[in-house]
Amino acid sequence: MPPAASGLTIGERVAMARKVAGLDQHALAQRASYSTSMVRAVEQGREPASPAFVAAVAKALNIEIQELYGQPYRDLLDDDGGVPGLAELRTLFAEGSYIQAVEPGPVGEIRNELELVRQMRQDDKARQAIARTPILLRQIRGMEESAISGEDREEALRLLAQAFANIGLMVYGFGWMTLATQAVDRMETAAENAGALDLLARAANYRSLLLLSYAAYDVGESLVDRSLNLLDQGPDTESILAVRGSAHLRGAILCARNSNESRAREHIAEARAIGAKIGRTPSTYDTSFGPGNVEIHDVAVSLEVGDPGRAARDGSALRIPADVHSTRAGHHWQDVARAWVLSGEHSKALKALNAARRVAPQQTRYHPQVHETARAIALAERRKSDSIANFTAWLGLKI
Template identity: 35%
Template sequence: MPLAEGEHTGTRIAYHRKRAGLTQRGLAQKIPYSYSLLTQVESGHKPASPDLVATVAKVLCVDVTSLTGQPYLTELQQDRLAELVRPIREALDLYDLGPDPAITPRPTPQLVAAAENFCRLVRATKLHEAALELPDVVAEITTAAYRAPSSEIWAALSSTYRTAHDVTVKLGYYDLSTVALDRMDWAASRASDPLLAAVRQYMRALVYFREGEYTIGQRLIVAGQSILGQAQPSRERFAVAGQLHLGASIIAARAHDRSEVTAHLAEARAYASRVGEASDALWLSFGPTNVRVHAVSAHIEMGEFGEALRQADGVRIPNDWAVSRASHFYVDRARVQMEAGRTEAALKSLITARRLAPQQTRYHAGARETIRGLVHLARRTPDTLDHLAAWVGL
């Protein structure tokens, strides 16, 4: 049963639901969402929230990407990004072959700087440039690590794999992102760096969060906190600890555990007061702003759109904040504005997200769902206005 032209998340849910032999009412009985909402999502009259998508994917035993349609190949081909995926896949697969005899690596300080610049490109959402450079950077640092191993060069390689994860997530290749996290762990263990290992657990937790496996996500957060105990007290350690609490707050929000959300946000806030805006600490963008942004996301996940909107209106993004994080916030704000009926404000937020990070916004599943919701509302509004105008005699 092929999917029709103009498919969207709702049509994909319907497709996989039918393949599983379930009616709409049958599926609605297995998820914490109403039959009415499910029918509206499948028909395209309502956007599919990340929570609904993750829940349905789990019930239907399919990946979330099967429902969201990622990666978005048409757009990737238009942006000439699809052709860069195979070299990335190969670069992630050649980690255990030892040094490449054709490569003469630069000195370690230059390679560390290259790894840092690679991170900088991704935070600036220059995805095409980052994807183009990724295979060569991985190959060169890997060769250097085999020929002259040191904690510094292995840490640089681990950081590069971590950034490869970020690139592949933003492009919608979640299978590759998981491989990149495995490679990150492989290199971090050789660097004997507990901070990188803890960050890796945090990122693994987000993978399971996206797939609706909240218990596993919570266990990974706890594992990351345990690993941090091996690190000496430092600003970087406090930033990682705070970020772990932020991740835990969103997982708890998706599980509708309000007390846990409150507790984790309080812990993160305490760490943020100690480190300030720590955008330079392992590229986490941790600090008071990120705590406020995560508080907004937590309220969205719990369906508390009024409170999310109130807090979102109070967020002020620092000028030097990573545009990848800022753009993500504006996508979240657009969603809650749409839910609150503030369609013009939602459109402005999406335009801001696009201005800051056009490629990231284009491939962001949440942005696409919000745009679809706004389009539906725009089509419906004129009829409503005509009815009201007739009603008052205009």
């Protein structure tokens, strides 16, 4: 059984890290701004650890959040064939500004390849997409170096920024936070060199996503404001509207985690108005923004502000539009499952987990919150059903 997946629970890791830091439960609770009873419940496995709780505890203990999640699940990934291209990607990042370029093919082919790896990520095929990314990045770098005109160089830099954005989202999902941070850094540099305010706005939005994991909500909110301010300098095209709507959705989650429900709901209202104006999920800018994603985030806000009953009911009733990406739909059902667990409805939680597995199996298998939710269901059922036993076995969990 894979040790990363079947070993310690998040609660057990919290307890170990707390003891290493020389703190009792009360002291950790004070540092993390949670109640002692919550810390005790998580450590004992009676309460699933929320992302906000894990981020707060990691910050309080001055450790990486992945130490508490046990990410990345290396042995589980190895069982599935590993992540081809990851070693080459690490090498490419280590090369810094001296990335070894390769001769690029036609510009149209490079654009098509970038769109393909984006689509693979959205379709829950991140492992396969990562394998194709290092050579793509080297080709785009070659395109930049061989550019004759300023216009050609600007296009190469825009493609480079978008490619780094895509890989950043993928490695973030697997728990490689250092690589994700480096990817956003590279995206910002390429966007700045291209003079692309729209891509700088997206980079600010992506960095605010990383800051969720560090409980740096105030800084994250300021980056959302920066993103919106940059976008105000451009025209209200569909693409820009989608980026603006995406920034409001990020702001909603940041505010919800920062105990500012009223502002979170304001962000949702702004995003809903933009979604109604667009009427669909546009493919440009790779934002995943659209009316369906707005409602998914509305459910997530309810969960983040401590209203799991509302999140479970609204989330279960939501009819997700067909144009919502698989990974977004999968994340929604993962949230709904956690909401049902917190509401004491474990059979409904398992149903939601299976819905997540159907639409986004790769994401579901490697997501730490899924592991935590599945453990909670299994531990709550004194007589474990075949269904939860099969699900935990699929995750590589030993209960």
